[in-house]
Amino acid sequence: MEAKAALLVNLGSPDSPTEEDVRRYLNEFLMDKNVIDLPWPLRRLIVSLFVLPKRPAQSAKAYSSVWTDEGSPLVTICYRLLEQVRQYTDMPVELAMRYGRPDMESAIVKLAGNPEIKELLLFPLYPHYAMSTVKTVIDKAQAIISDNQLPISLNVHPIFYDHDDYIGALVNSARPWLEKDYDHLIFSYHGVPERHISKDDPTRSHCLKSDDCCHKPSHAHHTCYRHQIYRTSASFVEKANIPVDKYSVAFQSKLGRDKWLEPSTLDTIRQQAKQGAKKLLVICPAFVADCLETLEEIGMEAREEFIKAGGESLELIPCLNDNPEWAKLLSRWLEEPLKA
Ligand SMILES: C=CC1=C(C)c2cc3[nH]c(cc4nc(cc5[nH]c(cc1n2)c(C)c5CCC(=O)O)C(CCC(=O)O)=C4C)c(C)c3C=C
Numbered sequence: 001m002e003a004k005a006a007l008l009v010n011l012g013s014p015d016s017p018t019e020e021d022v023r024r025y026l027n028e029f030l031m032d033k034n035v036i037d038l039p040w041p042l043r044r045l046i047v048s049l050f051v052l053p054k055r056p057a058q059s060a061k062a063y064s065s066v067w068t069d070e071g072s073p074l075v076t077i078c079y080r081l082l083e084q085v086r087q088y089t090d091m092p093v094e095l096a097m098r099y100g101r102p103d104m105e106s107a108i109v110k111l112a113g114n115p116e117i118k119e120l121l122l123f124p125l126y127p128h129y130a131m132s133t134v135k136t137v138i139d140k141a142q143a144i145i146s147d148n149q150l151p152i153s154l155n156v157h158p159i160f161y162d163h164d165d166y167i168g169a170l171v172n173s174a175r176p177w178l179e180k181d182y183d184h185l186i187f188s189y190h191g192v193p194e195r196h197i198s199k200d201d202p203t204r205s206h207c208l209k210s211d212d213c214c215h216k217p218s219h220a221h222h223t224c225y226r227h228q229i230y231r232t233s234a235s236f237v238e239k240a241n242i243p244v245d246k247y248s249v250a251f252q253s254k255l256g257r258d259k260w261l262e263p264s265t266l267d268t269i270r271q272q273a274k275q276g277a278k279k280l281l282v283i284c285p286a287f288v289a290d291c292l293e294t295l296e297e298i299g300m301e302a303r304e305e306f307i308k309a310g311g312e313s314l315e316l317i318p319c320l321n322d323n324p325e326w327a328k329l330l331s332r333w334l335e336e337p338l339k340a
């Protein structure tokens with residue numbers, strides 16, 4: 001039998017929370033054509049004129065507020081997950097980040113350096129498809145294999161936003177928070193520009209063409225981030241027995257002037273406070289590991305907004321991180337990948 005290796009990939013963080021390192025990281029990230037999907041000269045202009053002058057200082061401050069002695073929470077947690085996964089499988093498994101370090105090229109070249117390895121299973125650590133997450137990881141892996149003329153085939157693990165075992169692990173890990181007294185649960189997903197969803201619509205005539213498109217059957221849902229996040233939320237509340245009026249779905253982290261998916265998490269939080277909610281829970285299933293966007297944007301910034309708007313407490317439900325049920329599930333999927 002031909003031997004297989006696996007590579008887990010997440011988004012990545014700057015090397016440190018200094019303005020200089022954050023600038024380098026933001027430049028690499030935002031110059032990716034799958035993230036800011038404009039022709040190179042326009043992308044270069046926007047990143048140089050509108051992002052790099054001010055954002056690195058703001059983001060460095062935010063990163064400093066969550067940075068630990070071990071480094072970036074996202075990278076540290078992913079390493080802990082990798083250690084757990086390795087306990088459950090004999091396959092060679094490595095971790096890489098799409099931007100920054102540990103980098104994808106070193107990891108893929110290392111795995112392919114073992115002459116027994118004929119197949120690389122790429123596992124993007126995202127439950128949902130987006131061009132700015134899954135597609136860019138696949139594009140990068142293909143380019144690395146081709147540029148280095150590596151003698152391995154590439155297999156990509158499918159997304160798993162609605163898989164019963166994933167939803168089960170998510171509900172079980174959230175249970176200690178769900179068992180407490182709370183008024184409302186917000187599912188806060190990283191947003192994307194609406195244009196990204198329309199661009200990826202294989203039918204060219206379904207996504208965002210009507211308000212309820214995500215609830216009508218369509219082949220387009222394979223690449224529709226909004227459909228997939230609705231499915232994750234619906235499956236979660238069904239399993240956790242949460243009534244429809246006790247939860248909302250919202251989108252965070254908007255950047256720039258384009259139209260992004262709505263409603264925004266901050267608007268939803270303010271609205272909840274206005275309607276009298278005192279105790280809010282927020283869960284962020286677009287992320288499998290806690291990171292800047294959960295710990296700072298929700299755990300600090302959104303919490304402050306909720307209290308300012310009259311709320312009493314906002315609790316962030318941790319991501320799956322290195323939860324043993326999740327680590328076991330992941331190692332099972334590495335050995336027996338789901339069918340697309
Ligand atoms: C056009 C901009 C962006 C798109 C589209 C986008 C999509 C997207 N991102 C994640 C996951 C993460 N994003 C993180 C940070 C982050 N994201 C953007 C911009 C876009 N993301 C920026 C500029 C940043 C950096 C921080 C900042 O300056 O605000 C992170 C956290 C990284 C960390 O180090 O902790 C994650 C994770 C998803 C899942 C997604 C689309 C679905």
Ligand SMILES: [Fe+2]
Nearest residue numbers: 011190253293
């Ligand atoms: Fe992002």
Ligand SMILES: [Fe+2]
Nearest residue numbers: 213214224227
């Ligand atoms: Fe849709």
